[in-house]
Amino acid sequence: MTSLRGLLVTASAVLLSPLAYADFTASPSEAEAIAKEAYLYGFPVVEMYKTLYAQAVKADGPDYKAPFNKVGNTARVFTPKDTAFVTPNSDTPYSFVWLDLRSEPQILTMPAIEKNRYYSAQMIDLYTHNFDYLGTRTTGNEGGDFLVAGPGWKGSTPAGIAKTLKSEGDIVYVLIRTQLFDEKDLANVKKIQQGYAVQPLSSYLKKSAPAAAPDINWPQPQAGMSETPALFRYLDFVLGFAQPVASEKALFERFSKIGVGPGEKFDEGKLSADQLAALQRGIDAGKAEFAEFKKTKIDTHQVESGDFFGTREHLKNNYLYRYVGANVGIFGNSSAEASYIGYFTDAKGSPVNAAQKTYTLHFNKGELPPAQAFWSLTMYDGKTKLLVDNPINRYLINSRMLDQLQMDPDGGLTLYVQHESPGKNKESNWLPAPNGPFYSVLRIYMPTAKFSEGQWKLPMLFPAAK
Template structure:
């Protein structure tokens, strides 16, 4: 660059800066002098540019309320998992690492959006209590996962895990343990004190799978010198419980418990900096004062309202089949990370209404794993409501190697609806399902079965909202290339 060019460039840059500075200086300052500023949170008063005492209080209350409502969304995966952890110990009397089975409607009733047709087996492990711990997975058509308290995947188990359906021993190492030599084990490094381990049995012969696989499931402690006494799986039992994130101050009590028990991630430090002013801080007793409690309760109320919108009217992605109301139910990655950010709305959308995640549940492999598609609206764009009768036409040859199922869930609880029928699901494994001549199936939802359609009917509760999950087990190529498509649920005359 010549000397003249440098001079001209400097002159132009100086002129631009002067212009920008002049424009800024001319811009009106809403806070200058004695001012009353109208905002979406009401009028804010300033004296000589400084906020009045009343305005300072209003602004801090608004700051803390906004932080509480956003922290509600942030805490959903941890609180949902912690409510199940609490139930494992206090409701079911489970030991740390003891596998409990959830096999029928009554046992699964407290779980968020469980599949009615598949047996569940799950446990919670306190690694501070147990030390290194082993989960033995039997061979067969089984899928599962090991998760941290925020429901991030530490390992997949079964057909999509490293054992590839052949069974294996998974050694879970607590935080702070160095590398170990453990021949014959799949070593999983935990990042937290509390971990979840669970799986579902997917074999077509459900009773055979229960009889043969569950006795092979064992858990026990591990040291370099040897292993502890194996614990067999046992029935959770028919007990009333709920895995739903609670409301009011109980929500924050549960979230505080997770924070106090487990290491803090780097990604969460800014959120915890905000919660400090609401009385929630790692290493300190959670004793919010009257003002903080009021703001926290308001935050839960508005936060859950936001969670409902964020879940049932997802804006994080378009419909799965163009022109329909069907969207991915599971919109979060297994590590809760996108390319340029950590997922917040995505994980809140899934974990508000569901529990657990695995690579298998987000499969991209033809014929392996599962995929879940959800709908909350009918073909006219109206919310699904239990007093109406609806029909879902399932075209012939659904792209599912193993089986497909469609399940209705209660909007208020995100659990299976309690009805006289006691069966919220229709699946291709239902023995008396009635198919049309072309191989398609019509599924009906409503308070009463349309005449002659009892075998293909799912009962709903009048005046209660509901939504549907359509699950593909072993999705085939037509699912991925979308050459097969599911139409919207249609409102029909009963």
């Protein structure tokens, strides 16, 4: 017979058991399926949070740019030492702005610049949607003052404001790109960057400021947070600043069964080993789906970068596509602003590896990438997804370098993509690769109709044995 004391001990153990976690009601098989879905949904959000923390919160960190509602300028192009986000471009020095719109809108000022220079302000919400743009393509190079408001603002656009931009969430990432022509042009870019500015609406109107929003206790990122069930804890936190839309109601009813969603407080520390294992299986299934999609659709160029980046309306709540964008090149531009073509495989369909082969990329005469602004081909390490350190400090070849490149006798252009130098007579056309797996990205800024209508044929990377 069980003693009264034994019953009390048993009851206490049940109350303290991870199985008693009230926010986790799914069975193991159900939890696995939900976790896969929630992982694909939440990965971009959590990856964005990692960038937010590094650039706007951790003031003593190497990737810190500026506090909220201030502009942080990087008056240089990216190098292998920059690690805040993967697959960065190195054509356009960046300016970074993290807007906190909880108490009131913010006014973003774009300076007027010369007509032949490209610049853009990419407006990104916490889901990684590009919800709007300012700059050359959309508002021109004349500059102006622009109002950025969160979902709760009900005011009218003041006089002097060129455009009002509304975000789904209370935090917005503004990623500003300013075209750099060459190293001698850096002083001009710095001057333009000094013209980017942010101020509260109350300051712009010369009125008293509203009550300040409460301070935020930002959770410090941890190793593996995007690859384990810990992701769901960070996702719950970020969703507090960007409530899901009506079209996601049913989605979050499912997510709530594992403690994920706005108002939820997922805690992996309260789960049993079986529950954690089910969630991890779901995450791994999501990764496997991406790997298969990349192999069959991305590497074969059956889908374009423009499918993965854009507004919510453009993406149509396709969470796999949003995940792909965040995984292969987070904060990529919408297709009208720039198109990205990834070279992950060669012309024979094999993964590219500069430790095993050398490669050439040939453009026929008159068939250079069709860009209204400019184009570039940038090299990345296949393992780190970062720029590649090399002896000539060249991370890309772009259209501004054409007068320095050696053209073929027939007027075409051949680029040499390999680890070792192709020789002094060809080094002007050399894009250095790591001694191992790599990928390169062809960016076409403001692509012409020739590209968007499919009239331009993409050249392939042709391999040769070393």
